[in-house]
Amino acid sequence: MALQRIADFEPNYKEEIFAGDDIKGFDVYAxxxxxxxxxxxxxxxxETGRFRYLVVxxxxxxFGKKVLLPIGSARFDYGAHRVYATGLRSKAQAxxxxxxxxxxxxxxxxxxxxxxxxxxxxxxPTNRTTKISSFMKNA
Numbered sequence: 001m002a003l004q005r006i007a008d009f010e011p012n013y014k015e016e017i018f019a020g021d022d023i024k025g026f027d028v029y030a031x032x033x034x035x036x037x038x039x040x041x042x043x044x045x046x047e048t049g050r051f052r053y054l055v056v057x058x059x060x061x062x063f064g065k066k067v068l069l070p071i072g073s074a075r076f077d078y079g080a081h082r083v084y085a086t087g088l089r090s091k092a093q094a095x096x097x098x099x100x101x102x103x104x105x106x107x108x109x110x111x112x113x114x115x116x117x118x119x120x121x122x123x124x125p126t127n128r129t130t131k132i133s134s135f136m137k138n139a
Contacts, residue, residue: 001047001052002046002047003044003046003052004044004045005043005045006042006043006044006045006051009045023083024040024041024042024043025081026040026076027040027081027083028056028069028083029083029084029085030084030089030090030091030094031084031085031086031088032084033089035090036091037058037085037088037090037094037095038056038057038059038067039056039057040054040055040083041055041056041057041066041100042054042055043055043071044068052070052071053069053070053071053100054071054074054083055067055068055069055100056068056069056085058094065095066099066100067095067099067100068100069083069085069094073085073087073088
């Protein structure tokens with residue numbers, strides 16, 4: 001299953017899905033507690049647009065760790081701009097969630113996209129060495 005960032009899947013996601021609002025920036029809390037474990041950094045969807053994970057930034061500035069919270073473990077309070085991570089009891093537990101690797105996601109997306117592209121072999125073989133040698137002689 002290939003995953004994509006919500007904005008890559010639906011560039012107008014704020015208007016199309018959230019009626020002009022955004023879940024990025026929502027505070028994330030452990031279970032039903034008041035212990036803040038992070039902030040929603042992004043959302044990941046599958047190839048059909050179904051939400052699969054929230055990317056939660058558990059730290060401050062560049063020292064934070066981004067982790068994946070399965071969407072089934074998230075309860076939203078849109079009025080308070082909060083997400084409650086059901087099943088988590090602490091920030092320490094949140095930091096043990098699988099790490100979000102943006103580069104790996106990008107590479108997987110590219111691999112999935114190029115897997116369906118076929119490149120026909122050239123019918124006319126070229127000898128690059130000969131071309132380079134003749135260029136060098138003429139220079």
